[in-house]
Amino acid sequence: MRTVFIFMNEASQAVEIPKDMQFEAVAELEIRREGDTVLLRPVRPNWVSFAHEPTASADFLAERPCVLKTDYFDLSGAGESSEEPGQ
Structure with a gap:
């Protein structure tokens, strides 16, 4: 373990960190x-x-390439149901 000296810098103690x-x-x-x-x-x-x-x-990212693939799912009919919930 190495040692270093403590010195005063105005009202605070300070040490010099070796290179x-x-x-x-x-x-x-x-x-x-x-x-x-x-x-x-x-x-x-x-x-x-x-x-x-x-x-x-x-204008950050105002023009950027589309990175999302939209052909994974067909959600065109999502939410359209003729049945009531719970039936």
């Missing part, structure tokens, strides 16, 4: 204490962060 342990392409970490252990992990996207994502343009 081989750095988080790649991560801008924000979650931090949690479990007893005398402090755990760091990348913030994972959630529904709150999803709401802050940019919205699609008005």
